[in-house]
Amino acid sequence: MPQNPQDDIALARSFLARLRSAFDAATLALAQRCSAEGRLSGRKLDAQQVASFELAWAAADLLAAETGVATLRPDASPLDTRLALLFAVEAGNAVLARLQSLWLELGLPREALRSLRDDAPWEALCLSAGGSQALEAAGQAVAASDGEVGQLALDEPHAMAQESFRRFAAEVVAPQAEAIHRENLTVPESLLQPLREMGVFGLSVPEQYGGSAPDDREDALLMVLVTEALSEGSLAAAGSLITRPEILARALVAGGTQAQQAHWLPRLAAGDPLCAIAITEPDYGSDVAALALRGTRVAGGWRLEGAKTWCTFAGKAGLLMVVARTDPDRTLGHKGLSLLLVEKPAFEGHDFVYRQPEGGTLSGRAIPTIGYRGMHSFDLAFEDFFVPDANVMGGEAGLGKGFYYTMAGMVGGRMQTAARACGVMRAALRAAIRYSQDRKVFGQPLVDFPLTRAKLARMGARLAACRQLAGAVAALVDRGDGRMEASLVKLLACRSAEMVTREALQLHGGMGYAEESAVSRYFVDARVLSIFEGAEETLALKVVARSLMERALGVASTSA
Numbered sequence: 001m002p003q004n005p006q007d008d009i010a011l012a013r014s015f016l017a018r019l020r021s022a023f024d025a026a027t028l029a030l031a032q033r034c035s036a037e038g039r040l041s042g043r044k045l046d047a048q049q050v051a052s053f054e055l056a057w058a059a060a061d062l063l064a065a066e067t068g069v070a071t072l073r074p075d076a077s078p079l080d081t082r083l084a085l086l087f088a089v090e091a092g093n094a095v096l097a098r099l100q101s102l103w104l105e106l107g108l109p110r111e112a113l114r115s116l117r118d119d120a121p122w123e124a125l126c127l128s129a130g131g132s133q134a135l136e137a138a139g140q141a142v143a144a145s146d147g148e149v150g151q152l153a154l155d156e157p158h159a160m161a162q163e164s165f166r167r168f169a170a171e172v173v174a175p176q177a178e179a180i181h182r183e184n185l186t187v188p189e190s191l192l193q194p195l196r197e198m199g200v201f202g203l204s205v206p207e208q209y210g211g212s213a214p215d216d217r218e219d220a221l222l223m224v225l226v227t228e229a230l231s232e233g234s235l236a237a238a239g240s241l242i243t244r245p246e247i248l249a250r251a252l253v254a255g256g257t258q259a260q261q262a263h264w265l266p267r268l269a270a271g272d273p274l275c276a277i278a279i280t281e282p283d284y285g286s287d288v289a290a291l292a293l294r295g296t297r298v299a300g301g302w303r304l305e306g307a308k309t310w311c312t313f314a315g316k317a318g319l320l321m322v323v324a325r326t327d328p329d330r331t332l333g334h335k336g337l338s339l340l341l342v343e344k345p346a347f348e349g350h351d352f353v354y355r356q357p358e359g360g361t362l363s364g365r366a367i368p369t370i371g372y373r374g375m376h377s378f379d380l381a382f383e384d385f386f387v388p389d390a391n392v393m394g395g396e397a398g399l400g401k402g403f404y405y406t407m408a409g410m411v412g413g414r415m416q417t418a419a420r421a422c423g424v425m426r427a428a429l430r431a432a433i434r435y436s437q438d439r440k441v442f443g444q445p446l447v448d449f450p451l452t453r454a455k456l457a458r459m460g461a462r463l464a465a466c467r468q469l470a471g472a473v474a475a476l477v478d479r480g481d482g483r484m485e486a487s488l489v490k491l492l493a494c495r496s497a498e499m500v501t502r503e504a505l506q507l508h509g510g511m512g513y514a515e516e517s518a519v520s521r522y523f524v525d526a527r528v529l530s531i532f533e534g535a536e537e538t539l540a541l542k543v544v545a546r547s548l549m550e551r552a553l554g555v556a557s558t559s560a
Ligand SMILES: Cc1cc2nc3c(=O)[nH]c(=O)nc-3n(C[C@H](O)[C@H](O)[C@H](O)COP(=O)(O)OP(=O)(O)OC[C@H]3O[C@@H](n4cnc5c(N)ncnc54)[C@H](O)[C@@H]3O)c2cc1C
Pocket: 049, 276, 277, 278, 279, 280, 283, 284, 285, 286, 287, 309, 310, 311, 312, 313, 369, 372, 377, 528, 531, 532, 533, 534, 535, 536, 537, 538
C-alpha cells in the first residue's frame, strides 16, 4: 500500500488529466480526418473504423479510471482506494498504448506523448499501486473481503433495496439457477411470482402508473442495484427479467398515447403480462434502420408479415414490442419504422403456435444456445398477423417514429446490461475467492500463491471500476443525459465480465470446465453480454466514437 494514499490519488488524478488532454487531441484529429466541411462523413468514418474502435476503448478505460479516483471519498475503504489506484495505473497505461498507435496513425507529433510515457512520478505510482507486491497485497485484501469491492455511496432506501435483493438472489434464485441452466428449463413461477411481488417489473414505470420510478425523474441507480443483485444469482433467470419491461416502459413513456400508458404501464409494472422485445431479424441485427418485417394497413389495424429472431422470452410473454416497417418506401430507412404492440397468450416450453380468431398466425421456436438459458430466445414467424390500430405506439402520430421510441428504451437497456455484467462478475469473483481458499495445490491453499492473488486483485479492480462507473452513469441518466456514457459503460462492463469470468473459471482448473460448477455457467452467460443490447463493435463505432468526435467538432449529430 502506498505510504500516503491521498498523495497517490492526487498524482493519479493529475496524470489522468494530462492523458485526457492527449486523448482530446487525438479525438479532434480523428474527427477532422472523418469529416468534410465540418460534418462527419459516414464514408470517412467507415474508412477509419480501426482507429475509431481504439478511440472508443481508450475512452472507456479513461472514463472508468477517472471516475474511480474522482469518486473516492476520504472515508473510502483502504481496499477500494487500493483497487481504484490499481485500475487507474493499468487502465492509464492501456490508454497510453492505444494513444500511441492512434498518434502514429494520425501523424500527430510524437513528442507530445513522450512526456507522458516518461513521467517519473507516474512510473513510481505504477510500481507502488500496480507492481507485484501491490498486486499481491491487493489480492489478499480482495480475498478477505469476499468480493465486497467498489462500494457505492448509497442512501438508506437504496442500501436496503440492494440488501434485500442480494438476499433474495442468494436464498431463492441461486439454488434454482443451476437446474434452469443445465436442463434448459423456462424460468419458473417460483421465481417470477415473488419478483412480481417485490416490484421488479415496475422499476422503470412511473409511480403514478404503479411502478417505483419517481414521476418527475428516473431512478436508474435503483434499477442498476437491483439488476446487479439479481444477476449475481442468475443472469438469465433473474437479472435479465428486468431488461424487457425496462425497454418497453421507457418506449411507452417516450411515445405512448395517454390511453396506452394508462393501459399498459400498470400491467407491465405488475409483471402481468410479461413482455418481450422483437427488433432483430434474420437479415438485420445491428443495422436497425434496415429492418424489413412488413406491416400493411387494413381496416381497423395492420397485418404483419415476416420474421423476427432472437426474441427473448417470446413464449412466456403476453405482450411483444415489435418493430415493423409500416411505410413500404424503403428509402425512408429508419423513418419508415413503427412500434406495434402484439398481444398473445403465454406459452411454456420451447415452441408455440398462436392462431388468431382473425386468421393470422404467430409461431415461435426457441434457438438452442450455449448459455443464457431460462427465458429462451425465439425465432418468430408472423403470417398475416392482425394488430389493431389501438396497439400502434403513439397512435397515428407515432407512425414512422418506431426507431426513436426504441432508442429511448435502449439507453436504459444498456445501463441495465452493464449492471447485469457487474452481477455476473461479482458472482464469478466470489466463487473464485472461495475456491482458491479451499483448493490446495502443491501442499498449500491456491490463494496463498502470489499469482493467484494478482489475479484476484485485477478481477476485483475491474469489478470495482465498472461498479463505480455504472453508479456515476446512472446519476447522469437520471439527469436526462448520458446516452453515450450508457453505451460506454455497457461496452466496458460486458468485456470485463468476459475477462473476470474467464479468470474465475481458470482458477478452478478442471473443475471450472465441469458443468457442475457454477463458474462454467458464469463464463458462457457472460459471453452474450457483448453481443446484445448493441453489439460491441456497433456501440463502439456508431455511438461512442461518433459521439466523441461530434463533441470534438462542436456539433450535434451532424454526420452526412
Ligand atoms: C441470447 C440472445 C438474446 C437476444 N435477445 C434479443 C431480444 O430479446 N430482442 C431482439 O430484438 N434481439 C435480441 N438479440 C439479438 C441481438 O440484439 C443481435 O444479435 C445483435 O444486435 C447483433 O445483431 P446480429 O446478430 O444480426 O449481428 P450482425 O448485425 O450481423 O453483426 C455481426 C458482427 O458484425 C459486427 N458489425 C455490425 N455492424 C458493423 C459495422 N458497421 N462495422 C463492423 N462490424 C460490424 C457486429 O458487431 C457483429 O460482431 C439477442 C441475441 C442473443 C444472442
